Amino acid sequence: MVEAHSGTPARQRIGIGWPLTAGVTLGIASFCADLADGPLRTVLQFVASTGFAWGCAAFAAAFPTRTRRGSAAAAVIVLCTATGCYYWLNLPGGLRPGGEFAPLLKAFAYWMLLSIAGGAVLGVLAHAVRTDTARRAAAAAGLACGLLAGAGIAIVASRLLAGDIGSAGLNEGLLQAAAGITVATWSFGRRRGPRAWPHYAAAAALACTAGALAWSAVESVPVTGF
Secondary structure, three states, rough: OOHHHHHHHHHHHHHHHHHHHHHHHHHHHHHHHHHOOOOHHHHHHHHHEEEEEEEHHHHHHHHHOOOOHHHHHHHHHHHHHHHHHHHHHHHHHHOOOOOOHHHHHHHHHHHHHHHHHHHHHHHHHHHHHHHHHHHHHHHHHHHHHHHHHHHHHHHHHHHHHOOOOOHHHHHHHHHHHHHHHHHHHHHHHHOOOOOOOOHHHHHHHHHHHHHHHHHHHHHHHHHHHH
C-alpha cells in the first residue's frame, strides 16, 4: 500500500523532469549565445535563441504526453523555465551601477506571458496531432507548422523587402523556416492514425502566413530587444 502511493509522485517527477531539464538547458544555451562570437554564436543562436528552437523544444516535450492537459503543461514548463533561467542569468547586468533593471524586468514579464500562451497552444496542438481525427490532426499540424516556421518566414520576408539578398540573416531565416516546416511535417507523418495530407498542406500554408505576420508584430514590441 505504501509502495503504491510512493510510486505515483515518482512517476510525476519523472514526467516533469524532462521539460524542466529542457527548459534550463535552453535558457543557459540562449544566454551563452549572446556571449559567443563567430561560428559558435551562429550555431548557438540557431539551436537555442530563435523562435523555432524554443517552439520546437516545447512541441517536442508535449508530443509524447498522454493527456491534453499534460501536453500543455509540459510545453509551458519548458518555455517558462527557459525564460526564467535566461533572465535570471542576465539579472546581474541589470543590478550593476548603470545597469538597466526596469527594461530587464519588463522584458522578462513580456516573454513570460508569451511563454505561457505559446506553450499552452503548442502543447494542445501537439496532443491533437498525435491523437485526434485525421482532419483535426491535419489542422493542428498545420497550425504548429505556422508557429514553428513563422519566425523564419518573417525574417526572410523582411530581408527580401529590404533587398538583403544573400545576407547571413536571410540564410538564417531560410534555415529556421525549413526546420520548422520539417518538424511539423515529421510529427504529422509520425502519428499512428490516418493522415489527411491535403488538409495539412492547406492549413500549413495559411498558418505560415499568419505566423509570419504574428512574429513580425511580436518582434516590433520594444521590450523584445532584450
